[in-house]
Amino acid sequence: MRILVCVKRVPAVGSRINVTDDGQQVDTAHLGFTTSPHEECAVEEAAQIVERLDGDDHAVVVLTLGPEASAEQLRYAASVGGSEFALVTAEGGLDWDPQRTAVAITDAVRELEAAGGLFDLILFGNESADGGNFQVGIRVAHALGRPIVNGIKGIDVGERGFTARRETDAGYEVYELEAPCALGVKEGINLPRYPTMKGRLASRKAQIQELDCAGGADAGGQSRVRLHRPPERASTTVQLGDSAEAAPAVVDLLDELGVL
Amino acid sequence: MSDFPARADCVVIGAGIVGNCLVGHLSDLGWTDIVLLDKGPLPNPGGSTGHASNFIFPVDHSKEIVDLTVDSQHQYEALGLQNTCGGIEVARSPERMEEFRRRMTSATCWGIEAKLLSVDEVVEMVPFIDPDVILGGFYTPSVSAVDSLETGTQMRRRATEAGHLQTFANTEVLDIETVTGANRPRISAVVTDRGRIECDTVAIACGVWSPKLAEMAGATIPLTPAVHQMVDVGPFDALVETNQELAYPIVRDMDTFCYERQSAGSMEVGSYAHRPILHRVEDIPSNEEAALSPTEMPFTPDDFDDQLEQAIELMEFLGDGEIKYAINGLLSLTPDAAPVLGPTPEVENLWSVAAVWVKEGPGVGRLMAEWMTHGYPRMTDPHGSDVTRFYPQDRNVIHIETRADEHFNKTYGIVHPREQWATRRNLTCGPAKARTDDLGAFYFEAGGWERPHWYESNADLVERYGVEGRTHEWDARWWSPITDAEHMHLREHCGLVDISPFQVFEVSGPGVVPYIEKMAVNKCDLPVGRSIYTPVLTADGGFRSDLTIVRLSEDRFRIATGAFDGGRDEYWFRHNLPADGVHFENRTEAVATYGVWGPNAAALLQTLTETDLSQEAFGYGQVRDALLSGIPTQMFRISYVGDAGFEIYCPTSAGLALWDAITQAGRDFELRPVGAGVYGTTGRLEKGYRLMGAELESDYNPVEAGLARPRVKAADFIGKEAYLAAREAPLAAQLSTLRFESLRCAEGYDRFPMGAGNEPVLTPAGERIVDSHGRVSRVTTAGNAPSLGAYLAMAYLPPELAAVGTELSVMYQHEQYPVTVAATGANLALFDPDDSRMKA
Ligand SMILES: Cc1cc2nc3c(=O)[nH]c(=O)nc-3n(C[C@H](O)[C@H](O)[C@H](O)COP(=O)(O)OP(=O)(O)OC[C@H]3O[C@@H](n4cnc5c(N)ncnc54)[C@H](O)[C@@H]3O)c2cc1C
Numbered sequence A: 001m002r003i004l005v006c007v008k009r010v011p012a013v014g015s016r017i018n019v020t021d022d023g024q025q026v027d028t029a030h031l032g033f034t035t036s037p038h039e040e041c042a043v044e045e046a047a048q049i050v051e052r053l054d055g056d057d058h059a060v061v062v063l064t065l066g067p068e069a070s071a072e073q074l075r076y077a078a079s080v081g082g083s084e085f086a087l088v089t090a091e092g093g094l095d096w097d098p099q100r101t102a103v104a105i106t107d108a109v110r111e112l113e114a115a116g117g118l119f120d121l122i123l124f125g126n127e128s129a130d131g132g133n134f135q136v137g138i139r140v141a142h143a144l145g146r147p148i149v150n151g152i153k154g155i156d157v158g159e160r161g162f163t164a165r166r167e168t169d170a171g172y173e174v175y176e177l178e179a180p181c182a183l184g185v186k187e188g189i190n191l192p193r194y195p196t197m198k199g200r201l202a203s204r205k206a207q208i209q210e211l212d213c214a215g216g217a218d219a220g221g222q223s224r225v226r227l228h229r230p231p232e233r234a235s236t237t238v239q240l241g242d243s244a245e246a247a248p249a250v251v252d253l254l255d256e257l258g259v260l
Numbered sequence B: 001m002s003d004f005p006a007r008a009d010c011v012v013i014g015a016g017i018v019g020n021c022l023v024g025h026l027s028d029l030g031w032t033d034i035v036l037l038d039k040g041p042l043p044n045p046g047g048s049t050g051h052a053s054n055f056i057f058p059v060d061h062s063k064e065i066v067d068l069t070v071d072s073q074h075q076y077e078a079l080g081l082q083n084t085c086g087g088i089e090v091a092r093s094p095e096r097m098e099e100f101r102r103r104m105t106s107a108t109c110w111g112i113e114a115k116l117l118s119v120d121e122v123v124e125m126v127p128f129i130d131p132d133v134i135l136g137g138f139y140t141p142s143v144s145a146v147d148s149l150e151t152g153t154q155m156r157r158r159a160t161e162a163g164h165l166q167t168f169a170n171t172e173v174l175d176i177e178t179v180t181g182a183n184r185p186r187i188s189a190v191v192t193d194r195g196r197i198e199c200d201t202v203a204i205a206c207g208v209w210s211p212k213l214a215e216m217a218g219a220t221i222p223l224t225p226a227v228h229q230m231v232d233v234g235p236f237d238a239l240v241e242t243n244q245e246l247a248y249p250i251v252r253d254m255d256t257f258c259y260e261r262q263s264a265g266s267m268e269v270g271s272y273a274h275r276p277i278l279h280r281v282e283d284i285p286s287n288e289e290a291a292l293s294p295t296e297m298p299f300t301p302d303d304f305d306d307q308l309e310q311a312i313e314l315m316e317f318l319g320d321g322e323i324k325y326a327i328n329g330l331l332s333l334t335p336d337a338a339p340v341l342g343p344t345p346e347v348e349n350l351w352s353v354a355a356v357w358v359k360e361g362p363g364v365g366r367l368m369a370e371w372m373t374h375g376y377p378r379m380t381d382p383h384g385s386d387v388t389r390f391y392p393q394d395r396n397v398i399h400i401e402t403r404a405d406e407h408f409n410k411t412y413g414i415v416h417p418r419e420q421w422a423t424r425r426n427l428t429c430g431p432a433k434a435r436t437d438d439l440g441a442f443y444f445e446a447g448g449w450e451r452p453h454w455y456e457s458n459a460d461l462v463e464r465y466g467v468e469g470r471t472h473e474w475d476a477r478w479w480s481p482i483t484d485a486e487h488m489h490l491r492e493h494c495g496l497v498d499i500s501p502f503q504v505f506e507v508s509g510p511g512v513v514p515y516i517e518k519m520a521v522n523k524c525d526l527p528v529g530r531s532i533y534t535p536v537l538t539a540d541g542g543f544r545s546d547l548t549i550v551r552l553s554e555d556r557f558r559i560a561t562g563a564f565d566g567g568r569d570e571y572w573f574r575h576n577l578p579a580d581g582v583h584f585e586n587r588t589e590a591v592a593t594y595g596v597w598g599p600n601a602a603a604l605l606q607t608l609t610e611t612d613l614s615q616e617a618f619g620y621g622q623v624r625d626a627l628l629s630g631i632p633t634q635m636f637r638i639s640y641v642g643d644a645g646f647e648i649y650c651p652t653s654a655g656l657a658l659w660d661a662i663t664q665a666g667r668d669f670e671l672r673p674v675g676a677g678v679y680g681t682t683g684r685l686e687k688g689y690r691l692m693g694a695e696l697e698s699d700y701n702p703v704e705a706g707l708a709r710p711r712v713k714a715a716d717f718i719g720k721e722a723y724l725a726a727r728e729a730p731l732a733a734q735l736s737t738l739r740f741e742s743l744r745c746a747e748g749y750d751r752f753p754m755g756a757g758n759e760p761v762l763t764p765a766g767e768r769i770v771d772s773h774g775r776v777s778r779v780t781t782a783g784n785a786p787s788l789g790a791y792l793a794m795a796y797l798p799p800e801l802a803a804v805g806t807e808l809s810v811m812y813q814h815e816q817y818p819v820t821v822a823a824t825g826a827n828l829a830l831f832d833p834d835d836s837r838m839k840a
Helices: A037-052 A068-079 A098-116 A136-144 A197-203 A243-256 B017-028 B063-078 B094-110 B119-125 B148-161 B207-217 B305-314 B316-320 B358-374 B397-410 B433-438 B456-464 B481-492 B512-519 B566-575 B601-606 B652-669 B676-687 B720-728
Strands: A002-007 A009-012 A032-035 A059-066 A084-089 A121-125 A148-157 A161-167 A172-178 A181-185 A208-211 B007-013 B034-037 B082-084 B087-091 B115-117 B136-140 B144-146 B165-168 B173-179 B186-192 B195-204 B224-234 B250-253 B258-263 B266-271 B322-333 B340-343 B350-354 B441-446 B449-455 B494-498 B503-508 B531-537 B543-553 B556-561 B583-586 B591-597 B623-628 B631-637 B645-651 B671-673 B734-740 B779-785 B790-797 B807-812 B815-824
Touching: A002 A037, A002 A068, A002 A098, A002 A136, A009 A068, A032 A037, A032 A068, A037 A059, A037 A121, A037 A148, A037 A181, A059 A068, A059 A098, A068 A084, A068 A197, A068 A208, A084 A098, A098 A136, A098 A208, A121 A136, A136 A148, A136 A181, A148 A172, A161 A181, A172 A181, A197 B305, A197 B316, B007 B017, B017 B034, B017 B148, B017 B165, B017 B350, B017 B358, B063 B082, B063 B094, B063 B144, B063 B358, B087 B094, B087 B119, B094 B115, B094 B136, B094 B807, B115 B119, B119 B136, B148 B165, B148 B358, B173 B207, B195 B207, B195 B358, B207 B322, B207 B350, B224 B397, B250 B305, B258 B305, B266 B305, B305 B316, B322 B397, B340 B358, B350 B358, B433 B449, B433 B652, B449 B456, B449 B481, B449 B671, B449 B676, B456 B481, B456 B671, B481 B494, B481 B671, B481 B676, B481 B779, B494 B652, B494 B676, B503 B512, B503 B566, B512 B556, B543 B566, B543 B623, B556 B566, B566 B583, B591 B601, B591 B652, B601 B645, B601 B652, B623 B652, B631 B652, B645 B652, B652 B671, B676 B779, B676 B790, B734 B807, B790 B815
Parallel strands: A002 A059, A002 A121, A059 A084, A084 A208, A121 A181, A148 A181, B007 B034, B007 B195, B034 B165, B087 B250, B195 B350, B494 B671
Antiparallel strands: A009 A032, A148 A161, A161 A172, B082 B144, B087 B136, B115 B136, B173 B186, B186 B195, B224 B266, B224 B322, B250 B258, B258 B266, B340 B350, B441 B449, B494 B591, B503 B556, B503 B583, B531 B543, B543 B556, B591 B645, B623 B631, B631 B645, B734 B790, B734 B815, B779 B790, B807 B815
């Protein structure tokens, strides 16, 4: 089985997000970067699917589109179950619009499949943590002519494809998809593992294939006008006391809030 | 919650371990109106305390740090917040095994139980260590881990319940205001995002943010935020099964600069091996901007990979552990790695309480509360941590960062007591630097100055005087036999010593006599041209300094003090200036100083001057203006090396010409340049002269140091009451000179104790010697006495042992060497005890 997981490098932000002076970027001066959380779950899910299968000719290919530094996210994926890695170098960093991104990833998938065979499953995160466009996965699947369902919280391997579950207010919707197909997964589908120390060390040796997919610069055309920081909601912390002595004050407060 | 106050006696900024412990102790000492502020929420406001590994290894080579650490352990223990699990340092190299012998020496000195372990013994205690990787261990049973957050909470509660403290979390200090004070700005208020608090005293306990807070007031706290990487890995069955937070001793893998500390089912692995990663305060995110907390910066995994490999080498099972948490944690580094405590020199009533670890937090709280209450700490002499030790040129960000960069990887390093800095050299040089360079001077740094320690041009003297080298590399490091040869040459002919790094101050004005009398123990109101060597005391009667004062005119005195003491002494003299009537000036940069000593010194100098240099005309301790080769100088007949001669002061601009004139004339007198190795150690030691920071500390008084004069002057001075009491009290310790009877080590060659402060004086049977005040006898200085053919040491001894002839021993590198008390009391000189040579 070959599974492709598409991940995105995003800033690891605190509760206040600063914007650069030109209003075009999140100010990442103090920030580290991470993998968008839904996609971290996607990597975990792919690793678990493959681990449950017999044989060892399976692959979890992890692809990211982003700046050179996105190699960090691929190495992280290598330390938690990824086996092959592709970096689509995106000029201009992370800010391609979703349509252009989708075109580039589609091209990359075709290139990878031409060399290594079809992917039985392509996993996306439901949406990226920073852009939140909810589009890339669907556009790629559409361009490749493959079925896709978003919002997935459970995947099983079936005879001819995959069974996927989506959470609704009332319970689960269950989908059966024939391979090759695509799914957009949501945080909560699993609890992603942490890298082991050995895993981290091994990931340093992971080979990263660089792909140059311009993505059709004229695709899309959505452009950013300006990022704004929403007005801050002031919150104050009131210490109710410490240790057991705080209990009565806690009870009073819960009472006041009407939750008792 | 109380209303925000408009006034307080004292505002403490920062509620990490340090600020919390400070308010607890201030309250204990009777401060009744304290406000504690922190910009973050309690109990974990987001500083370094919140993510510390919280362990304490008490053994260190520095007395000051050990005193603070052990006191802290007692306080944590008393609060029931200490878990004593023991700790093992493991060695991978023979050099580290040697270092463990030094650590055993320190442990013996401070009375901390410790033991050298064989590889098998290490593995018996920590079965998952790979025996093939290590050579042995150093075990300290009293190593502990503490709850620093709960300790902080309890310290605050103690002060709050006493009615002395109001605490405000989520309150950011935006400015610190000052008003014009007697001779420098004085604290007046703290401005926060919730209002302004007028106050008399401010203490900055803001960890890595401290420099920014100091800057608000126009002061400096020289430290830089620096990364210490730490990861939490696990879970491991072997640890989970123990069902304890700490079932195994904490392990420090010293040669890889790495530690492994059990934390319930997982292991914290921390590193001091990665490249130094320094940040500027303005780069630290706010609590809201930070993904975790402000001091848990994003982990940079590439920097940690080597450590992961080394950790797995030591404990293979770690490889399968998951890295659940990984941070670039922030802590504070100062230019010399020691804390920065005490009054800031720039602003009155502004205190620095920074660059302190969890392991020292409660002790520092006590020390600082004593300092702020009594004017100087009582629990230990703080000179190595005193923030005023730094000179103005040490306080800029380039210096701080360059030095921090140099010493970060020495955190677990083997640092030689004489080790010299590699960076930031050649910044302050005497006027004859070009000449001393040509002579092959080997420079030691002295208070930022380049000071020749010996001269390669004197290498020929080694053979002439038959000086022997040292067998052990450790003993010979940062040392040269040339020093002993220079010493012999000075005693036989004469030597020229560049002492320009001397710190020179002048005080003048109509109020100068009462002022200088207030500062000094000995009488200064003497005729013009006379000099006074005098202790300077704390209010409690301990040494704050010792220095030489010269009366230049009716209303002007010059003060000369050591290169390492200038910052602290300048602070003290300025701090005590009256509101008007006395002017203080630091003349160090303006004045060059040379010493010419030895039997030929006077004859040599006489060829350059018409001033009569005979003993009859120009006696010991006198100062005269004199033209030397046409250069205006001030000549001062004095000696720290035990031979007749002069200190010569001249304008820095004439310093090169004067050097040339003296060396030229010296050709007929066998003059050689002589380094500070003679001036500071061999010459001094033969004469039993005391040195500030070595023999002289605030823990001891002039009576014990043998520096009490027969009579006490009538004028009042700081520490007088305590000094008078000490003169009446039974003597608890007496400074003595010890002679080594043998330096032969078990391997059959001679070793040479360093006198670095951590070598205990023991009974011949190997027992520690502690006086009735609890002070341990230890070597304060050690060195060769080439003219005596002996190796000497100085130490304080209880009176019953301080008798010539008493047989004792000194521990060095965990071996005992026999010594005999050779002199005690006022005159500690073994060479020319009658000073006949100085009067010749
Ligand atoms: C990963 C790691 C592990 C460590 N492990 C150990 C260990 O095992 N043992 C050990 O002894 N030490 C350890 N340390 C070091 C230790 O954490 C620190 O030395 C110690 O916590 C410093 O305490 P502090 O009170 O000075 O500073 P902090 O705890 O940083 O407190 C300073 C406080 O000042 C407040 N503040 C700053 N600016 C303002 C402002 N403008 N207004 C109001 N408040 C302000 C901050 O919010 C903060 O709460 C470790 C450090 C790191 C990084």
